[in-house]
Amino acid sequence: MTLKLAAIVESLSSEFDARLAGDPELLIERLSTLEQATAHDLTFLSHPKYAGKLAQSAAACVVVSPSVEAPAIQRGACIIVDDPYRYFARITQLWKRHHSAEPAVAVHPSAFIDPLAAVAPDASIGAFACIGPGAVVAAGVRIAEHCVIGRNAAVGKGSRLSARVTLAEGCSVGERCIVHPGAVIGADGFGFAPHDGRWEKIEQLGGVRIGNDVEIGANTCIDRGALQDTVIEDGVKLDNLIQIGHNVHIGAHTALAGCVGVAGSARIGAHCTIGGGAVVLGHLALADHVHISAASVVTRSILKPGNYTGFFPIDDNAGWEKNAATLKQLHALREKIKQLEKSLKGSAA
Amino acid sequence: MTLKLAAIVESLSSEFDARLAGDPELLIERLSTLEQATAHDLTFLSHPKYAGKLAQSAAACVVVSPSVEAPAIQRGACIIVDDPYRYFARITQLWKRHHSAEPAVAVHPSAFIDPLAAVAPDASIGAFACIGPGAVVAAGVRIAEHCVIGRNAAVGKGSRLSARVTLAEGCSVGERCIVHPGAVIGADGFGFAPHDGRWEKIEQLGGVRIGNDVEIGANTCIDRGALQDTVIEDGVKLDNLIQIGHNVHIGAHTALAGCVGVAGSARIGAHCTIGGGAVVLGHLALADHVHISAASVVTRSILKPGNYTGFFPIDDNAGWEKNAATLKQLHALREKIKQLEKSLKGSAA
Amino acid sequence: MTLKLAAIVESLSSEFDARLAGDPELLIERLSTLEQATAHDLTFLSHPKYAGKLAQSAAACVVVSPSVEAPAIQRGACIIVDDPYRYFARITQLWKRHHSAEPAVAVHPSAFIDPLAAVAPDASIGAFACIGPGAVVAAGVRIAEHCVIGRNAAVGKGSRLSARVTLAEGCSVGERCIVHPGAVIGADGFGFAPHDGRWEKIEQLGGVRIGNDVEIGANTCIDRGALQDTVIEDGVKLDNLIQIGHNVHIGAHTALAGCVGVAGSARIGAHCTIGGGAVVLGHLALADHVHISAASVVTRSILKPGNYTGFFPIDDNAGWEKNAATLKQLHALREKIKQLEKSLKGSAA
Incomplete structure (x- = not known):
């Protein structure tokens, strides 16, 4: 089952102000991640900081934010929209509706x-x-x-x-x-x-x-x-x-x-x-x-x-064991530090 | 479905030495908490330390221990008994028996x-x-x-x-x-x-x-x-x-x-x-x-x-991060304290 | 349901080089632990370090490694094999096959x-x-x-x-x-x-x-x-x-x-x-x-x-509370130690 790029953009047009750069007749066969997308896949760039990965992607089309429009267009087809992650979320919903076989509305005789x-x-x-x-x-x-x-x-x-x-x-x-x-x-x-x-x-x-x-x-x-x-x-x-x-x-x-x-x-x-x-x-x-x-x-x-937050940071076993053992003396160590401070003041006086 | 106060006390009389102060004909419609009880509800005071909350409760009746008998009676109807929490537990059981529709004893044909x-x-x-x-x-x-x-x-x-x-x-x-x-x-x-x-x-x-x-x-x-x-x-x-x-x-x-x-x-x-x-x-x-x-x-x-007990105390993120990072040096810090103690003894000598 | 020792050893002979010391006609009724085995039970010694427990075991037969062959034979029947734990694992599988009633191959009419x-x-x-x-x-x-x-x-x-x-x-x-x-x-x-x-x-x-x-x-x-x-x-x-x-x-x-x-x-x-x-x-x-x-x-x-590893070591409540409270000052304590070191250097100079 495939969908044309134009159909995808059209189906979300009432909700998003998205712009398609590329061939609207392109057939999309699958949704995928940026890294794993192949030539018939649609994917998205969640954050401009990953823009460096754009050039390597083999995707048919990438959903991107306006800030990476230039490199995205240079790479190939793209959809430019303000919130690419949410836009892609809606595409997954569209995909699910088109591709899953909903059970017929019925009461199973065994129920x-x-x-x-x-x-x-x-x-x-x-x-x-x-x-x-x-x-x-x-x-x-x-x-x-x-x-x-x-x-x-x-x-x-x-x-x-x-x-x-x-x-x-x-x-x-x-x-x-x-x-x-x-x-x-x-x-x-x-x-x-x-x-x-x-x-x-x-x-x-x-x-x-x-x-x-x-x-x-x-x-x-x-x-x-x-x-x-x-x-x-x-x-x-x-x-x-x-x-x-x-x-x-x-x-x-x-x-x-x-x-x-x-x-x-x-x-x-x-x-x-x-x-x-x-x-x-x-x-x-x-x-x-x-x-x-x-x-x-x-x-x-x-x-x-x-x-x-509150959890004990993980460490290699030996490190953890040393620190965990010392932890049981922590209160006593604090007392020693107080004592040292006092002694030092005394000796400094 | 309602129960009279008298019927409630009577049903537990073989097991508890409880005394009802108030109208035995009062109809109880619901069990509730002290704070949320309304005029047809029965509730309880789990511990005398919460006696201050008694006066505000709108409950029809409160189960209390003998130590708060006086303020309880002043408020309205109450049941005085040695262990109000357990007494109330037994009332929940009574309630469940009266109010839940037990399945008829039967083997379902589909089993x-x-x-x-x-x-x-x-x-x-x-x-x-x-x-x-x-x-x-x-x-x-x-x-x-x-x-x-x-x-x-x-x-x-x-x-x-x-x-x-x-x-x-x-x-x-x-x-x-x-x-x-x-x-x-x-x-x-x-x-x-x-x-x-x-x-x-x-x-x-x-x-x-x-x-x-x-x-x-x-x-x-x-x-x-x-x-x-x-x-x-x-x-x-x-x-x-x-x-x-x-x-x-x-x-x-x-x-x-x-x-x-x-x-x-x-x-x-x-x-x-x-x-x-x-x-x-x-x-x-x-x-x-x-x-x-x-x-x-x-x-x-x-x-x-x-x-x-043994879990890492929760803190705001920044606090946790500082202390968790230092935790990995805890054993080394102990060594430093030992060293300081030695040095101080030396310098004091 | 019972199995003869000989049948057990025979059934695993294609896979293990195991040797039976004792009566091959002995009937085994149950698999058990070394401590709880009774006179008709088969058991195993997982590790030579537990060899001291051998003498007390009432087991009919014990699976052991070659390193404890001598005391094992002195005790009674035994099976000597290189990896007793794995050998015993295979015996549990044999036991399961012999003792569990497999459902007849069929599709239940209600499925x-x-x-x-x-x-x-x-x-x-x-x-x-x-x-x-x-x-x-x-x-x-x-x-x-x-x-x-x-x-x-x-x-x-x-x-x-x-x-x-x-x-x-x-x-x-x-x-x-x-x-x-x-x-x-x-x-x-x-x-x-x-x-x-x-x-x-x-x-x-x-x-x-x-x-x-x-x-x-x-x-x-x-x-x-x-x-x-x-x-x-x-x-x-x-x-x-x-x-x-x-x-x-x-x-x-x-x-x-x-x-x-x-x-x-x-x-x-x-x-x-x-x-x-x-x-x-x-x-x-x-x-x-x-x-x-x-x-x-x-x-x-x-x-x-x-x-x-990374978890907070358990302690009695009082100990944990003292150390957990101090933990929130750990970073500050480190700073104090640094300060002490500096002061001590100063006073030593």
Whole structure:
């Protein structure tokens, strides 16, 4: 399947002020990276600092920003636009629409839909999916094979659930969301009252409310709230294997990378980013626009926007061992330095 | 659905010595937190130190300890009991029983039950579940949609498996356990013998034995043993996305928070707690009553009860970078301090 | 089920030069560890340094290396071979073949196989599995219950997929691979272009290509590439709950322990090992034979083979708190030491 350059530019013309330099009849067969593009590929230059790589690219056409227009035109066909990365993102969406075979809108005969569920006539439901009583599946929703939609759960317009997603009783997903395989939305939060050395279960009576345009990664878990709901606001992006504890609140357009753990009742602001493997402890707050580096542990509220980090720098084993051992004496070393300062003042006097 | 205050207190009267101050006919519509409770809600005060918040609460009734009886009664209706948190935990259980629609005891027609499986007549088996030959499903068990119970596996009385749980061949779960969606019990442990730069698989011939009253979180994995079994004792609570390696032994009533990883053959005592994202290395032992902070790495056996921690404190980026860079010189700095001490002694002499 | 010692040695005789000292008619009932072996068990001594434990073992027979032949024979029956651990690994495989009831080669009547899928006549397909149009399932493949094999995906000869594995559209698994329950191969990579405080999805148009003899743990996720494929080479072993980002490349025979996260476009060499819970950041390279300790964070390319570590050493809480607090002054302390050195030189002059 191929698309003409002219067709690509035309399809995005209502949204972008882009200019094509080159043959509009050129046929594009594939999207690719600058380095790996071959003669029928379309690619992009994410940042002018990589302009030096332009000349070597064999691509049919490169999407570039106006600042590199001259060398780009010298190389060959190009599309000049203000934000090449976003423009290319939209081309990937166009490509996906043209090239993926959407399942026919249909309910697979093996799916089990409770008679008390409300499924829109144009929703598609995959093989062996289960839709519980009182569940609402809105218009244009696509639910893949093996999904389990619990009693009274709701999936908003145009959302897509990949294979094996669990949306538990009473939980809701907004519109245009994408949920990847194995995600579990609405398992019980981890709540127990200690008693005589044992743990008494606190039943988790809240739900999970997920906004619009949220993406949830494979095998990611979002627990239901204890009394109130766990809330994920509009536009949040969660990568794979993330744990979201009960009653967490994540503000709009925040993104969490893979393997992040957020403990119960943490409140993360809007427009934050949290790097892979980071841990956010419970019952604390992050302001809007807080950025946490990968593998860092957030142990206190952070009320000032900015970048925060905390992990032990990697070293060769021998170096690490020496420094890690000395680290256990760090406080004592500080005392020695104080003592030295005092002695030196004494001897200087 | 509502419950009268009198009915709530009465239902727990055999177990707790609780006293109701206020109108026993008051109808409770919801359980809530102290801050969010409205005029028909029941809530609790977990600790006397929060007594200052009592006056502001709009709750219909608050569960409190005797030490705050006076201000609680002044505010309005209250239940006075020695351990308000546990009392409230039991109310959440009562609420859950009254408010959740239990599936009718039945085997869904789409479930596949091997003729050689033994399923108790009052067990319920969800849609598309698979029960293998020789498997035993005891009385009162509830197995939800899409569970896979392997050959010769066993589920004890009254246990509940949520959707999409895998219990592999020969593994067993005790009585009154709760297993959340996507949990995998009995996948192969990670065992390989190195040979000529390749890995020779060591087949994992042990199983997994899980005690009574254990709770296992969503997408958590417990590997089968290599030769002997992996063992989880009674009352253990495992949160989501936890990895338990082969031949691990976890003592009774220990609790692990989300994203913890426990490597093979580690032996964790009873009544321990391990914070979220912590890593316990293999072949080591933790005594009973050891508490590990979140994100800490346990690299040696810990034989003394107590609290242990090890993670790099978070800082703003600039601060972290300066200190992390200096950390690589820490051992050298210690040598310099020694040298300074020597020099100072020399110059003082 | 039992095996005679002679039969065990005979079955491996084409591959190993092993010698049996003891009664070849001895019946072995079980494989076990040196410590736990009873009178009908076969076990092994992994390393001569544990030879002291030999005398206490009640095992029927012990696999040992030539260096401990004398004490081993004094104890009782033994098999003498150059690499006892690998020899024992092969015995576990023999045991597994003899003792596990392989599913009859068959397609379960409940499985849904698209008419356009190509399934080898001797492949077995479990209950409720879904095989999409254009998918290829090669000879001898075993696909367990509830697997979802997407459109145009491929599973190579002799591979085994456990229950609930998702292999997404267009992704491929090589020959003789083992994939454990809940693994997700080919979910979308985490790719977004920021725009006006929101995230614009970059459709993930690449796939996942997995080589031969790869093992993939339970609930592990391997994302599809953005434009090119994510690649896992031959012989790679991935433990449970691992996250592999889009366009990662993992070289042959590398092993990753549980809970590791590898961010997008990282390139890990061959014959590497990465400890549990480690994090590898994106767009960096690890040479062949690089070994990363558990819980370490790889923040830069590592081009030299060797062992690398970086985590904060665990301590009792009080010790950690003192040292962690001082750590925030580390850079300032270094400046003080410099000052002291200067002062001392001055006072010495």
